[in-house]
Amino acid sequence: xxxxxxxxxxxxxxxxxxxxxxxxxxxxxxxxxxxxxxxxxxxxxxxxxxxxxxxxxxxxxxxxxxxxxxxxxxxxxxxxxxxxxxxxxxxxxxxxxxxxxxxxxxxxxxxxxxxxxxxxxxxxxxxxxxxxxxxxxxxxxxxxxxxxxxxxxxxxxxxxxxxxxxxxxxxxxxxxxxxxxxxxxxx
Numbered sequence: 001x002x003x004x005x006x007x008x009x010x011x012x013x014x015x016x017x018x019x020x021x022x023x024x025x026x027x028x029x030x031x032x033x034x035x036x037x038x039x040x041x042x043x044x045x046x047x048x049x050x051x052x053x054x055x056x057x058x059x060x061x062x063x064x065x066x067x068x069x070x071x072x073x074x075x076x077x078x079x080x081x082x083x084x085x086x087x088x089x090x091x092x093x094x095x096x097x098x099x100x101x102x103x104x105x106x107x108x109x110x111x112x113x114x115x116x117x118x119x120x121x122x123x124x125x126x127x128x129x130x131x132x133x134x135x136x137x138x139x140x141x142x143x144x145x146x147x148x149x150x151x152x153x154x155x156x157x158x159x160x161x162x163x164x165x166x167x168x169x170x171x172x173x174x175x176x177x178x179x180x181x182x183x184x185x186x187x
Contacts (some may be wrong), residue, residue, distance in 0.1 A: 010048045016064070019057045023105035028058060028113055041137045059119040062110050065103045066127040072099055073131070083138055089180045090173065097155065097169045097176075104159050104169075113155040128152075138184055147183040151176055 009017075018040035020030050033054050037047050051057045072095045083089055100107060114124040126146060135144035154176065158166040166172055 007113055010041075011042060011046060014048060015047060015050055015057060016044060016061055019054065020061055020103070025107050028054070028109040028117075032151050036176070053119070055113075055117045055119045058106065058109055058113075058117075061103075061106045062120065062123050062127070064145040065099070065106050066130075068103075069096060069099055070094055070130065073134070083180070083184055086181060089184075090177050093151075093173055093176050093180065097173065100155050101159070107152075107165055108156060111152070143183050147180055150179060
């Protein structure tokens with residue numbers, strides 16, 4: 001069965017998977033195209049037939065993760081009255097945190113590099129704009145952007161264990177629910 005599934009994985013996918021595996025072990029600036037080529041078991045020519053740089057690979061990974069995240073958040077959920085209760089916000093954030101945790105390496109590489117890597121900056125700003133537009137159906141754009149930027153930064157910090165007060169992504173769920181409730185429904 002696994003061989004059958006393997007047949008459906010494209011060379012491009014192998015490069016993406018290899019890069020995500022490498023990001024789980026090393027920071028983006030320490031990874032080379034040669035490392036990705038070796039991990040994906042492809043030639044240099046094959047790599048460059050799909051991507052122009054390691055940064056483009058990570059930008060594509062980010063795009064894939066954010067497509068998954070957008071599916072989890074679902075535009076209809078973000079733009080409906082379903083974000084009025086603590087339980088619905090908790091459910092939404094719990095699913096988001098699970099996805100975040102599954103792709104922590106890609107999201108951390110993005111957070112650490114989006115201001116200095118043009119491919120990541122462009123992709124990250126597009127993603128934030130898309131989520132902000134969806135959430136702005138509930139509140140004004142400034143509040144929508146603030147809650148999204150705050151959430152992503154808190155998840156990043158919690159996932160790095162940089163703060164002894166924010167020990168993991170899942171440990172801050174109640175704080176995030178309160179933050180979202182306060183921003184979405186301040187009264």
